[in-house]
Amino acid sequence: MRKLLVCPVCYSKDVELDTGGVSGKFCCKNCGYIGSFILEMTEGELEEMLKAKEKDFDKREF
Numbered sequence: 009m010r011k012l013l014v015c016p017v018c019y020s021k022d023v024e025l026d027t028g029g030v031s032g033k034f035c036c037k038n039c040g041y042i043g044s045f046i047l048e049m050t051e052g053e054l055e056e057m058l059k060a061k062e063k064d065f066d067k068r069e070f
């Protein structure tokens with residue numbers, strides 16, 4: 009199964025290699041994150057993680 013590139017900050021799938029992959033970094037078009045760390049997962053794994061994140065979010069007290 010094809011793996012998706014997922015932003016570690018906002019969990020958007022709208023991630024591309026920055027400057028065509030020359031820098032080896034990734035760029036998130038949703039939140040503007042640029043970095044070499046990126047999440048790689050399948051669609052199913054992403055769904056699971058988003059569910060977990062929602063639960064996590066409820067616990068936060070910002």
Ligand SMILES: [Zn+2]
Pocket residue numbers: 015016017018019020036037038039040041
């Ligand atoms: Zn992002």
